[in-house]
Amino acid sequence: xxxxxxxxxxxxxxxxSETAIENLKSIFEEEFHxxxxxxxxxxxxxxxxAEDERILATPTLIxxxxxxxxxxxxxxxxxxxxxxxxxxxxKGE
Amino acid sequence: MSTKPQTVVEKLETGIPGFDSISNGGLxxxxxxxxxxxxxxxxxxxxxxxxxxxxxxxxxxxxFVTFEETPEDIRRNMLSFGWDIQSWENDGKWAFVDVSPxxxxxxxxxxxxxxxxxxxxxxxxxxxxxxxxxxxxxxGAIFGKFQDQAIVRNELLRIAMALKxxxxxxxxxAERIVEYGEIGRHGIEEFVADNVIVFRNVLEHEKRRxxxxxxxxxxxxxxxxxxxxxxxxxxGIMAQPLSAARLDQKSSKVRITSGSLELDKMCGxxxxxxxxxxxxxxxxxxxxxxxxxxxxxxxxxxxxLLFAYEESHDQLIRNAEGWGFDFIKMEDEGRxxxxxxxxxxxxxxxxxxxxxxxxxxxxxxxxAIDSLSALERGSTAKSFREFxxxxxxxxxxxxxxxxxxxxxxxxxxGPSITEAHISTIxxxxxxxxxxxxxxxxxxxxxxxxxxxxxxxxxxxQFSIDATxxxxxxxxxxxxxxxxxxxxxxxxxxxxxxxxxxxEEQ
Numbered sequence: 001x002x003x004x005x006x007x008x009x010x011x012x013x014x015x016x017s018e019t020a021i022e023n024l025k026s027i028f029e030e031e032f033h034x035x036x037x038x039x040x041x042x043x044x045x046x047x048x049x050a051e052d053e054r055i056l057a058t059p060t061l062i063x064x065x066x067x068x069x070x071x072x073x074x075x076x077x078x079x080x081x082x083x084x085x086x087x088x089x090x091k092g093e
Numbered sequence: 094m095s096t097k098p099q100t101v102v103e104k105l106e107t108g109i110p111g112f113d114s115i116s117n118g119g120l121x122x123x124x125x126x127x128x129x130x131x132x133x134x135x136x137x138x139x140x141x142x143x144x145x146x147x148x149x150x151x152x153x154x155x156x157f158v159t160f161e162e163t164p165e166d167i168r169r170n171m172l173s174f175g176w177d178i179q180s181w182e183n184d185g186k187w188a189f190v191d192v193s194p195x196x197x198x199x200x201x202x203x204x205x206x207x208x209x210x211x212x213x214x215x216x217x218x219x220x221x222x223x224x225x226x227x228x229x230x231x232x233g234a235i236f237g238k239f240q241d242q243a244i245v246r247n248e249l250l251r252i253a254m255a256l257k258x259x260x261x262x263x264x265x266x267a268e269r270i271v272e273y274g275e276i277g278r279h280g281i282e283e284f285v286a287d288n289v290i291v292f293r294n295v296l297e298h299e300k301r302r303x304x305x306x307x308x309x310x311x312x313x314x315x316x317x318x319x320x321x322x323x324x325x326x327x328x329g330i331m332a333q334p335l336s337a338a339r340l341d342q343k344s345s346k347v348r349i350t351s352g353s354l355e356l357d358k359m360c361g362x363x364x365x366x367x368x369x370x371x372x373x374x375x376x377x378x379x380x381x382x383x384x385x386x387x388x389x390x391x392x393x394x395x396x397x398l399l400f401a402y403e404e405s406h407d408q409l410i411r412n413a414e415g416w417g418f419d420f421i422k423m424e425d426e427g428r429x430x431x432x433x434x435x436x437x438x439x440x441x442x443x444x445x446x447x448x449x450x451x452x453x454x455x456x457x458x459x460x461a462i463d464s465l466s467a468l469e470r471g472s473t474a475k476s477f478r479e480f481x482x483x484x485x486x487x488x489x490x491x492x493x494x495x496x497x498x499x500x501x502x503x504x505x506x507g508p509s510i511t512e513a514h515i516s517t518i519x520x521x522x523x524x525x526x527x528x529x530x531x532x533x534x535x536x537x538x539x540x541x542x543x544x545x546x547x548x549x550x551x552x553x554q555f556s557i558d559a560t561x562x563x564x565x566x567x568x569x570x571x572x573x574x575x576x577x578x579x580x581x582x583x584x585x586x587x588x589x590x591x592x593x594x595x596e597e598q
Contacts, residue, residue: 011207011213012209016206019204020204023204043210043213047214050210050213051190051191054191054192054195054198055210056198056210056238057206057207057209057210057211057239058207058208058210059206060200060210071197072201072202072203073201073202073206074202074203074205074206075204076203076204077205082203085203
């Protein structure tokens with residue numbers, strides 16, 4: 001059972017989408033190796049899901065578990081801010 | 094086969110009353126139009142009515158992208174206009190894209206982003222209901238969600254272009270801070286600048302006056318200037334284009350009675366059936382009586398609608414009774430309807446719509462308004478003129494004869510403000526004047542103007558008694574009645590002047 005459930009909404013396979021996925025993977029591989037589950041959702045393929053989840057911008061990252069739910073918009077280019085934004089502490093602190 | 098060149102921008106009839114006339118046919122088809130206005134200027138109503146009319150009038154699906162109000166609020170608020178959005182949603186005619194603020198949406202922004210999800214949702218909704226119309230309300234709220242305004246501007250431009258590709262006709266609303274000045278905040282007009290409409294809600298004489306103005310439609314024409322509109326329950330926005338008041342009324346030669354045989358004679362045989370008659374006089378000069386006789390003179394097979402702005406229903410009936418006219422019987426027979434209102438209750442724009450509705454409902458053959466001057470109180474000259482113009486053109490087209498009364502400010506005559514605005518619109522003007530002679534007050538009546546007919550040029554004495562008014566002999570040997578300054582001229586002098594002209598003939 002993974003400790004962290006993450007969903008990343010992107011629009012198509014654009015450079016920005018890839019950047020966000022890479023940034024996210026690199027953060028979680030390093031900090032929470034094997035403890036996370038990431039689902040990438042392309043809003044072009046699943047627009048109704050975007051509607052139901054009220055997604056406005058892409059990329060949008062949603063940390064569903066553990067609570068509280070947190071949302072981050074952008075390509076996740078600042079590692080520390082991502083961790084703070086998700087209410088997570090980096091390893092070793 | 095259309096004879097128009099292909100480059101002409103097609104228009105989509107919105108179905109919003111009056112707007113299609115102001116816009117010479119509707120909104121530019123397949124394009125995005127920016128509707129800018131201050132808070133409370135009815136942008137949202139317009140955006141929703143555009144979709145609602147598409148569904149009810151043209152069976153075209155609509156998508157509403159809401160950035161401010163929640164769909165629940167919109168569904169509830171719009172019921173008062175008779176728009177059952179929920180049922181349209183159930184029928185697959187209407188879809189919301191809900192971008193209204195929600196506590197769960199709180200998100201930090203880290204790095205670059207776009208609004209690809211919003212666009213995907215709009216495209217999804219358009220496909221779902223096969224939408225031909227899209228409204229986005231309002232853009233200011235989305236600028237508030239993000240710090241980087243340049244990204245939002247760019248993304249909205251991308252959405253506008255995507256909407257064009259989808260061949261939908263779109264309305265985007267945007268806030269303004271001031272009624273007159275730059276179009277919108279955030280430089281919105283720069284990217285959807287092809288078509289801009291400005292809604293205004295100006296405080297004039299302690300009353301709100303709503304207007305719409307099409308600033309530009311790229312590649313196509315429209316009416317210029319501000320047009321008043323009202324928001325009516327069960328109907329929504331109703332605009333009153335003056336262009337609808339073209340001077341194309343048919344002119345009738347059919348005469349109808351004024352209710353007084355003597356007055357008919359003065360007018361060369363009665364009023365024309367589709368004419369507007371203005372009765373002008375000082376207070377107590379007999380205007381209401383003349384209106385009463387006009388009402389009572391309604392032929393048995395006709396109907397009369399009386400708008401009374403100065404007296405109550407019971408007062409009017411009592412007055413009529415005093416002169417021997419039975420209004421109650423007429424009402425019971427369905428030949429008379431009396432509408433009593435304080436004109437101050439609503440703005441003149443709304444008043445015009447109410448008046449038209451009353452006319453449409455009752456379908457009268459004649460209308461009396463007592464008095465126009467009461468309507469003029471507390472309104473601006475412009476809206477009053479628009480009211481009279483709108484009303485007269487409307488009732489003339491229905492082949493209804495209208496009798497309006499107007500009060501002159503001074504007892505002995507002189508011009509009234511009302512007349513200055515409307516005398517050219519009316520077909521006939523009848524003056525009632527007090528005449529003071531040898532220490533006695535008597536009344537005078539004159540037909541000043543009777544379009545398309547010969548009429549009595551004399552100023553006649555008239556009296557009022559228990560059976561109504563009686564027109565008598567012309568005043569002799571008096572000049573200056575109209576100017577309110579009667580002067581007695583000796584008979585010798587009048588005879589001499591009279592003879593001068595007879596000799597020439």
